């Protein structure tokens with residue numbers, strides 16, 4: 307559906323690029339955290355092998371896809387949702403909703419709960435993914451922003467806060 | 483007053499409430515162009531004579547295509563598909579669902595299959611699978627609790643694959659809800675008590691959880707006041723039609739509230755106690771209600787304090803110092819459970835260890851609490867709760883609720 311003139315097409319494109327980069331980085335960071343963080347590892351272990359999910363904006367993206375292969379290795383699988391078989395789709399109702407989320411104009415739990423998140427798939431699996439995303443956000447964001455993004459800022463060990471954080475960010479940037 | 487930057491509210495169910503409203507059903511169906519309704523109900527409801535009351539009220543004005551009372555206590559995929567095939571064979575054109583949550587869920591499932599002219603409900607899983615209006619569906623609740631008559635979800639169990647499927651769509655909302663006290667007049671008090679507390683919990687969670695909005699708030703507050711004012715009247719005089727009507731109306735109000743703002747941890751934990759130990763939903767709600775308030779106190783104490791007014795009335799609210807209102811509200815829900823325990827001669831359980839089955843065996847052994855806590859982590863309602871809940875948190879709350887001891891609020895982990 308087309309919007310009224312207030313939103314200039316140029317801004318929409320910028321939003322798209324901003325969100326694509328964010329999603330790409332979050333995807334990479336999930337892959338990294340699955341190697342570095344025990345809790346994330348545990349959550350992924352509980353998901354079935356081959357489990358693949360997407361996160362993005364309804365209906366035209368951008369998206370990111372993360373999957374766990376047959377050997378249980380978690381991988382960022384790109385931004386295309388039509389070329390992979392998805393077990394679960396999580397989408398914000400519109401690109402604007404996704405933008406609000408990634409710019410922390412609203413806390414994630416509130417946004418999640420305000421009729422903006424579509425989940426297509428098993429609810430227990432969606433719960434695991436949200437917990438994984440919460441942990442990843444603590445790794446990626448400074449505390450004062452992360453506090454907006456999650457309900458309860460966790461009390462982690464010093465190693466988890468420093469070394470693991472460094473590793474998740476390095477691995478996400480370097481992509482290994 | 484909390485006004486979110488964005489929210490949605492939808493309730494397009496026509497509500498027909500009052501004494502003698504069952505007789506309005508033929509007129510309502512006719513206005514929707516339906517002439518041959520199927521009645522869907524369960525054995526318990528039909529044995530209690532309620533299906534007969536509905537049939538007697540409408541049969542001289544409309545032909546009834548079929549009466550199906552085979553709905554199990556837990557809605558089932560095969561049953562849905564089977565009833566749908568009968569619907570088609572008998573050329574029915576609408577559904578009257580008479581019963582509680584599982585009857586309503588089943589009726590919604592059947593309505594999907596027959597409206598889409600399919601033969602398997604499984605074709606319609608996933609968001610956005612339903613794209614157009616379904617056939618006319620009239621809901622006649624018989625429990626004054628679940629609020630399913632105004633909710634847009636249907637939960638259908640696929641017992642072969644051991645999973646529950648959730649169907650969510652505005653098209654699942656019934657076209658009309660009939661609140662006639664004749665349907666609840668014979669409901670025994672030990673069932674009326676927990677079902678009313680289920681409705682109470684819907685309203686309270688709608689008011690304190692993350693997705694609240696001004697429109698759902700209005701419905702929630704009115705529901706809380708009506709339940710609080712009428713629940714003991716029903717306990718004392720079960721045949722008080724006006725009090726029954728008030729509870730029925732309140733359950734619908736609470737249903738409108740929570741289907742537009744969702745529920746939180748009381749339902750998260752309650753669903754899990756229910757699925758692991760097969761405890762009736764309302765019983766879990768009554769017991770867990772004070773704990774859900776205590777756990778979230780540091781986050782939403784101001785909202786809980788506001789609830790003292792509809793719960794306990796203007797006088798108690800005014801004479802309670804501001805900073806004590808939230809705790810008083812928790813105490814009030816505990817006192818309610820105590821009164822219901824006394825009014826039902828001890829059948830209404832006050833803690834998890836007190837719950838027994840018909841043969842007086844305990845239903846929730848303490849050894850099951852870890853499994854219940856793990857199950858809770860997979861329940862979607864956990865996200866609408868103001869404070870986060872991890873495994874340890876669930877176990878802590880469950881343990882206190884099992885013992886029947888107050889939750890030690892200093893032990894609740896804060897961010």
Ligand SMILES: [Fe+2]
Pocket residue numbers: 628680681683684749763767
């Ligand atoms: Fe409930």
